[in-house]
Amino acid sequence: MSILQLIKRTIPFFISRILVYLIFGAISLIFLGLMLGLGILLFRWFDFASGFFIFLMIGTFFGVLGLLRFIERYFLYMVKVGHIAVVTELLRKGSVPDGKSQISYGKDQVVNNFGSANVAFVVDKIIYGAVKQIQRWLMRIGNFLNFIPGAKNIIGILSKVMAVSLRYVDEAILSYIMLRKSEAKDAESEKEESVWKNACDGVVLYAQSWKKIIITAAGIVAFVYILNITVFLVTVFPLMALASMITDNAGAAGILGYFAIIGAYIFTSMVKRAFVDPIAMIAMVRTYQLNIEDMEPSIDLQQKLLNVSSKFKQLFNKKDEDVQKAEQTT
Numbered sequence: 001m002s003i004l005q006l007i008k009r010t011i012p013f014f015i016s017r018i019l020v021y022l023i024f025g026a027i028s029l030i031f032l033g034l035m036l037g038l039g040i041l042l043f044r045w046f047d048f049a050s051g052f053f054i055f056l057m058i059g060t061f062f063g064v065l066g067l068l069r070f071i072e073r074y075f076l077y078m079v080k081v082g083h084i085a086v087v088t089e090l091l092r093k094g095s096v097p098d099g100k101s102q103i104s105y106g107k108d109q110v111v112n113n114f115g116s117a118n119v120a121f122v123v124d125k126i127i128y129g130a131v132k133q134i135q136r137w138l139m140r141i142g143n144f145l146n147f148i149p150g151a152k153n154i155i156g157i158l159s160k161v162m163a164v165s166l167r168y169v170d171e172a173i174l175s176y177i178m179l180r181k182s183e184a185k186d187a188e189s190e191k192e193e194s195v196w197k198n199a200c201d202g203v204v205l206y207a208q209s210w211k212k213i214i215i216t217a218a219g220i221v222a223f224v225y226i227l228n229i230t231v232f233l234v235t236v237f238p239l240m241a242l243a244s245m246i247t248d249n250a251g252a253a254g255i256l257g258y259f260a261i262i263g264a265y266i267f268t269s270m271v272k273r274a275f276v277d278p279i280a281m282i283a284m285v286r287t288y289q290l291n292i293e294d295m296e297p298s299i300d301l302q303q304k305l306l307n308v309s310s311k312f313k314q315l316f317n318k319k320d321e322d323v324q325k326a327e328q329t330t
Contacts, residue, residue: 003283007279013082016103025266032259080281081120083278084285086102123174124170126314134203134207134309161214164217164221169213171281172285173206173288177198200302203312204302209288212287219283232265240260
């Protein structure tokens with residue numbers, strides 16, 4: 001199934017994200033408008049003495065924006081992992097069971113595979129840390145080739161690509177966990193598939209196949225940067241023009257211009273999270289699954305990763321804890 005087909009088949013998740021981000025974006029822009037009005041009033045009343053109050057309001061704005069992002073992640077995380085679950089099922093079987101909406105099915109899969117969204121979040125964060133450390137290790141190995149002309153620049157580009165694509169790699173490994181659980185269920189296996197073991201195996205498989213995945217990662221990075229820059233420029237220039245039309249006062253126009261940049265940033269951020277991130281996730285999950293198909297995790301590589309990544313060791317130890325618990329219950 002192609003990336004475009006997966007996007008079309010999972011439109012309900014895109015709609016959910018758009019609605020949530022529209023609400024958060026609207027709240028942020030309304031708050032920005034209130035700040036802007038207060039800033040202009042303070043400027044007119046106190047002239048440049050209002051600088052302290054303006055900086056105070058800007059600090060408050062970013063504090064509220066940070067709180068909004070925290071709430072946004074809390075409410076949207078289940079939807080995000082549910083989206084990964086549905087994409088995983090579509091790649092495996094070509095369809096999802098009838099009788100439930102995609103979002104309800106995705107939420108059920110999160111609970112069935114992880115127990116709760118909180119567990120999935122913890123697993124996700126440890127995977128993210130492990131992959132980040134492993135990527136740095138891979139790039140350090142590449143530094144031995146610096147004597148080759150141009151190699152340093154290539155390694156620098158690869159390092160940047162891997163860093164930006166990191167947030168989507170951990171989502172691909174979450175899909176592997178759900179894939180293994182789904183396969184075990186269909187095979188009616190009596191052996192319980194451990195989330196932590198599958199997470200370990202998923203990280204090892206990424207380390208084995210990262211050279212093939214890097215091409216998709218480069219495409220994702222280009223897509224993210226081009227769209228972000230385009231949306232920001234398309235938004236910021238009209239807002240800056242509007243700011244210059246509102247007042248002839250250079251100081252007030254400067255304040256308006258500053259808020260215009262913040263408004264453009266908020267809009268760009270909302271577009272990225274609503275459209276770009278889920279598309280990038282679909283591309284990475286699909287590429288990862290295609291490249292690890294019929295591949296077994298390397299024990300030798302696993303041992304190397306235990307020596308270079310404390311986060312991977314944490315995953316490995318969690319896996320051992322699961323094994324011990326399983327032995328105690330039998």
